[in-house]
Structure formats: C-alpha cells, structure tokens
Amino acid sequence: MMILGCSCDSHTSQPHAGFEHGDGMNVAPIIAYSDTPNRGRTVGAYYLIRDTVVTSGSFAGAALWNLDPGVNFRAAAGLGAEAP
Numbered sequence: 001m002m003i004l005g006c007s008c009d010s011h012t013s014q015p016h017a018g019f020e021h022g023d024g025m026n027v028a029p030i031i032a033y034s035d036t037p038n039r040g041r042t043v044g045a046y047y048l049i050r051d052t053v054v055t056s057g058s059f060a061g062a063a064l065w066n067l068d069p070g071v072n073f074r075a076a077a078g079l080g081a082e083a084p
Contacts, residue, residue, distance in 0.1 A: 027046065030042055
C-alpha cells in the first residue's frame, strides 16, 4: 500500500522509508561501507546507476520489439542460455 510516497507493510502497517521490499539486502552493504557524512549521496548514486541500467534495458527491449517481437524473445532466450 502506498501512502504519500511511503510504502507500508500490509501485515504490520509500519512505514518503510523509501526502500522497496527486499531492497535492504542490496543497500545494507553500501551503507555499511560508505562514510557517514556521504551515506545519502552514496545510496543516491546506487539508485541512479541501478535505474539507469534498468531504463536502458527497457529502451533496448522496446527497440527490439519494434523490429519484431520474435527478435525480442530470441534475444532474451539467448541471454538466458548464456547465464551461469
């Protein structure tokens, strides 16, 4: 449930300040290894890099879809086959 930009856990109704569910495991090491005065910038840089990669992937998928939906499927299947 989303209330004024703050997500709440439906089981406990406790607010989660800005983090997505399961995102704490990704952000915790970043917070732990960053300098105290720069933690906000470090976490912000993490989200900027992550969102840039995700957004560029969606644009690449849209470009492949415009070529042919089958190309999109074959590219995804090929990348999945190459994954360890």
